[in-house]
Structures are given as C-alpha cells and as structure tokens.
Amino acid sequence: MNYEKLFSKTAGHMRPSEIRRLLRWATQKDIISFGGGIPDPKNIPKEDLAEITKRVILEYGEEALIYGPTRGNNILLEEVIKFMGKNGIKVKGVEELVILTGSQQGLDLWARVLLNPGDIVFVEAPTYLAALNAFAPYQPNIIGIPLDDNGMKTDILEEKIKENIRRKRKIKFIYTIPTCQNPSGYSMSLDRRKHLMEIASKYDLLILEDDPYSYFLYEKVETTPLKAMDNEDRVVFMSTFSKMIAPGLRVGWMAGNEKIIEKIILAKEVADLCTSPLSQYIAAEALKTGLLEKHLPRIREIYREKRDVMMSSLETYMPNGSKWVKPVGGMFIFAWAPEGVDTELIAQKAIEKYKVAYVPGRSFYPDKSVRNAMRLNFTYPSKEQIVEGVRRLSQVIKEEMR
C-alpha cells in the first residue's frame, strides 16, 4: 500500500521532537545525557511510592483500577485545589480544574481546542520545544518574544500585539513559563508580571501559564503565579507532578475558567477517556500523606548542588566566547558556544564520538534563528557525570572551532 497518500494534512505538520530523539541515548550506559528534563532516578522516593501504591490498590482498587471521570478522580482534584491554594491560586471548585495525562496533554488539548491555521500565538524565545511541537500541527503563526534576566520583555510583547492588531490578525493566546523558564533559567520579575497582566487586560488576551518548576528554586526569586494575580479570569494555569514526584505517573493538571476547562475535557474524552486513576490515586496519596512535602526540600538541595557542579564545570572547561545563564531554578542551564559553532551540526558527533548528549538550542526558538545555543540538564546525570560530560562537551566545541 502507498501509505503516504493516505496521511492527513495535519500529519504533514507534525514535527519529531529533538528531545525525544535524544532521550533514546539517555539510557545507554556509556552516554552522559544532558538531554531530557528527567528527575534524578536515584532520588525518586521508590520505597515510599511502592508502599503508597500497594495500599492504594488494596484500599481503593475498585475505583483506582477502573475508568474514572474524564475531569479526574475527586480525591486528586481536591488535593490539587489545596496544593494550588498554598501557592496563592484560588479556584471556584472542581469545575475549574482538569487532571491531565502529563502537562504535555494539556499543551496538546489546548492547541486543539483553540488553534486555527494562521492564528497568532506569543511565546518566549527561547521556549519549551514540546509546546512548539504541540502547537505546530494546527499551523499557527508563532511569534517569539525575547527574554532578559527579568523574563519576557513585555514592552516588545506589547509592540508585537499592536502590530498584529493593526494587521487584523487573530491573536489566540500568550504562552509563558514565568517561573524558572524552560530552557532559559530566568524568572519573570514582579514588575514584568504586573505589566503582562495589564497588557492582557488592555488587549483582552488569554494567557496559558505553564509552571512545572516553581517548586525547584535555588535562588530567592518572584514566584507569584500569574493565575494568583488574575482578577479577570484570563489566565489558565498548568502544572505537573512529573518533576515533583515522578514523570512515570503521567499526571498533570490545568486550572482556569470553566468554559475553557469544559472544552478541554471534551477534547480529553476522545484523547484518552481519563488519566490513569491508579496514577491519580498515587499522586493524591503522595500529597495527603505529606510525602511530597518531605521529598521536595530534599530533592531541591540535591538539584542545587548539581546545578553548582555544572556551573563550575562550565567555568573550568568551556572555551572563551562561551556563555551561559545561572538558572534561578528548574532543571536546565542554557548555554551558548562561541559564535559560529552550530550546536545542531555537532550534536551527532558529540553523541557518537564523545558520548555526551544535549538538546541543540535552535529547537527552542520559534524562528530557529539561534544556532550556537544548547540546553543542558543537570538533574538526571550524577555529579561525576556532570563534570565529565561538560569536559567532553567542551572538547567537541573546541574541535569544531579549530
């Protein structure tokens, strides 16, 4: 059969993820991987999770092992409401909430429910590449707004908004990761947050706030979620337990105006009926029993140390002309090789010859304009691997410069 002629137009706009391609290397023993945003597997609370899970199946098996409501199981919905409350986010009730099969599903359903070809979407540049890939099949016009160490440059955002209104283009939403931005490592200042909210109000715009990392802070920075500053119901908030507990559960959530959440639920119904109730019960119990509260500070310290090891390794090994951001939190250091080095071109050699993997920075820019950047994850590798990996990385770059 000629399958090619059967594929849909949508399929033609799907892009493979650079991260997923590199993750294949992550599990190979001799490769040091700075690729994915993977928690330290040695420090996932396995024993606690094993006990919780066994108990959940024995006690709640009749609900946890069958289909659940598409919105999510009540036990987790209620825990998430409490959890967000501690962070200043109030919702009217479960009607403003949906549990997701990882926050990736949120990005996908969001795009499906909102995007028509040609719609304008604003994102930070660089931004989370899996968000770009989730939006791409719907063929929006994605506009990147530059960042500095106070986060998204909201004055430039406003200019671009005005320009697009003038050109009568349909603006659909602003996608932002205000706290510990992925991949840049910056956080949005309070002034910028306020400005962003003013702009959204002035031009009547919707904001998708993605917040996977605000529980992994290594510096004192602003963390008030935009959703907590939102008096006009124009922010939809999204987070995940992937980084906080374990990505293997595939549990995230989205909170916002019930009209949008209802549409997301409608889309989720055909996407997978419901998120694994077993995973939901495990996450709920991790919250209820205080496991998360106990686990987070411990893992934060481990990650802070790993970040510092990576910082000093970069200092030691990287050639002149390189630079990098000291991330205030999260899981990544965003770095630039000296001008002229194409990190995408040398990625394959880095893996094959030097046995070190990273994500080329280009994929994080909607216009793919930056060629010498790279995203380096410091949570998955051990400290020894970080030192050795950065050493190898610097060798690849130096070899390329010659």
Added chain:
Amino acid sequence: MNYEKLFSKTAGHMRPSEIRRLLRWATQKDIISFGGGIPDPKNIPKEDLAEITKRVILEYGEEALIYGPTRGNNILLEEVIKFMGKNGIKVKGVEELVILTGSQQGLDLWARVLLNPGDIVFVEAPTYLAALNAFAPYQPNIIGIPLDDNGMKTDILEEKIKENIRRKRKIKFIYTIPTCQNPSGYSMSLDRRKHLMEIASKYDLLILEDDPYSYFLYEKVETTPLKAMDNEDRVVFMSTFSKMIAPGLRVGWMAGNEKIIEKIILAKEVADLCTSPLSQYIAAEALKTGLLEKHLPRIREIYREKRDVMMSSLETYMPNGSKWVKPVGGMFIFAWAPEGVDTELIAQKAIEKYKVAYVPGRSFYPDKSVRNAMRLNFTYPSKEQIVEGVRRLSQVIKEEMR
C-alpha cells in the same frame, strides 16, 4: 472574556460522549448502571496487582517512574509481541508496534494522522460510539454498513465502495470490530472475514481492526484476527488491557505497517510523550507472571453467567415487541424496545425515577437513525442488580408505551 470566539473550528466538531455522561451515574450507589464497558470491580485481581506493582516499583523504579520511549517500554513491547503471536498475529518486530494510553488514544491518533474533512470512512452500523466521537472532529463522511449475525454485510460494503469510487471520493479506511462486535454482540464469520480481506485488496483499502473482546468468548465462534490473514500489510490491529486486566492502567496497543506506526508515534509524542511506564511495567508483569492467563478463564466464566442472567431477565420482564441479540462474547447485550419507544428520550427518566442507566442505541449509528435500541452492559453490575435493573428498565419502557 468571551471564550466562545476563541475556540477552534475543530472544537466546534467535538461531541460529548453519551457513555461518559452516563458513567457519572455508574458510581452512585442507588443507581444500577448498564452504562459503561467496565469490568466487574469485585473481580479485578487486586491482591495480585498490588504485589506486582510494589515489586515493579522496587525492582524497576528507575525506569518505570521516569519518562519512557514514546513507542513504549521494551519489556511490554516484547510481551505484547508474544501475546499477539498466540493469536496468530506476527509482526516483524517492535518497529510495527506502539503502546497506547488505552485504545481510545489509538482511535484519536489514528483519526488525527489520517483524516481530512470529507474523507470517507466505513464502519459497522451500529459501531463503537467512542470511535465515532474520535473521528468526528476531523469531519469525515462516516458511512455505516449493516450487520447480521455473521457480522458486517460485506456485499453492501462493496456496493458502497464502488459508489464512492464512482463519485471520486477519497476512501480512507474501514473500521471494524470483527470479534464480539461492540455494541451488537455479533462476530464476523470466516467467510465474511475472507470477503472483507478480498475487498480491501481489490480496492486497495486500509483496515483498522479493533479487538478488545476476543478474550471474552462465551460461544464457539470464529476469532482469527483479520491481521492474521493479512498478506498485504493493509490491516492495523488494535487492542487493550482495559478489559483483560484493568482499565485504570490505561494501556492499549496498535500493530501494523511501520510507516503508519511511525506517524502514530509522531502524533503520540505531542499527545502525551509516552504511556505511563509504571502501567506498562505492571501490564508486562501481569503477562510474564501468568497472572493474565490465570485470570482470563475465571473472569470469562463470571461474565458468561452474568450474560445468561441478563438474557433470562430480559425474557422475563421485557414487553412484547422487544428484541435483543444473544452476544457471542464481550460485555454488552444490544436490545430494541418496541417500535415507537425512543430510548434517548426516556434515558433521563430511567435514571431519575427508576434508578437504572443504559446507553441509548442511537449514538452507535453514524446516521443516528435508530431510536428504539439500547446497549446494556452486564459485566459491571452484580447478578442481583442485573435482574432488578432489567425489571426497572422494562417498567420505564412499559410506562412509555402507555
């Protein structure tokens, strides 16, 4: 904000599922639910699954609790290949396989990868309503082919194919549940299976074979999968562990030509990155340890008895002019109230006044033409509930007939 004006065209074509709406009632204690296709919660092997899960987390936690490959974890991919092999299905290797977050995800990704507006899709009429809902957002032209007790009437299928070729319409695929068809309870005879494969070959068509129920057979019927008869690589096979082990795991799979599977994986990458590795390891261990082999014959006997209880209750209580199919397997009895009774109109009264829930038959027909049918699930309720529920159901119908 005016959210309505922001929603995409795709969102406008999403339909809420009748089953999901009714499932909300399933867990209310005083309602007897014949709604969803839910395994008997009293007979899910909780103790075994609790043990397996605890062991999986302790032994394989470093893989089971982090992200896995989008295609699926090797441990499960290999078990699924063996499992399909016992049923006569051979694949070249893991490249022809993808693990799904429930088979619902398969339907969704399949639609996304294949359908453009106006494309022709052939299905059985009636067919699985969640498949219709998964296809709907992509606005295909869905054509229902009637069934008899030998399954899909393939002569009518061929006529309709010819007609659509004559009208130069783009035929994308045939969707079929050949064994223990949902909702009808019929199975396709060997002759019809052969005829279907001949037709597919003659007109160069793709088939999606959905097989969730062939391990729940109560009569001796043909079960050779179409995929096992497929010499031309035109059948894509789909199944799930939801009915065999537990729907709460959300694990299904799809097998077929690697070009299609690759596209499905590309779509899955943005949909949810990967199916919960924890769930995958649990399913793999349920296969490896023989739990499934031990569990299936036991549960089959329980379901057979429940089917028979429902059959005899229908015999006892239903008014003259009603009819129903004796299902050869699966989880449902498809029944018709006497002509003139609209099962969709009385569904709400059935729930509120008589405390019994079912799925109106209309939703299972692509053209919504049949108004007096209903799908009754017999695996979830207890035997006592089945008797009492059918009694109540007959009362609603009799009241409506007066």
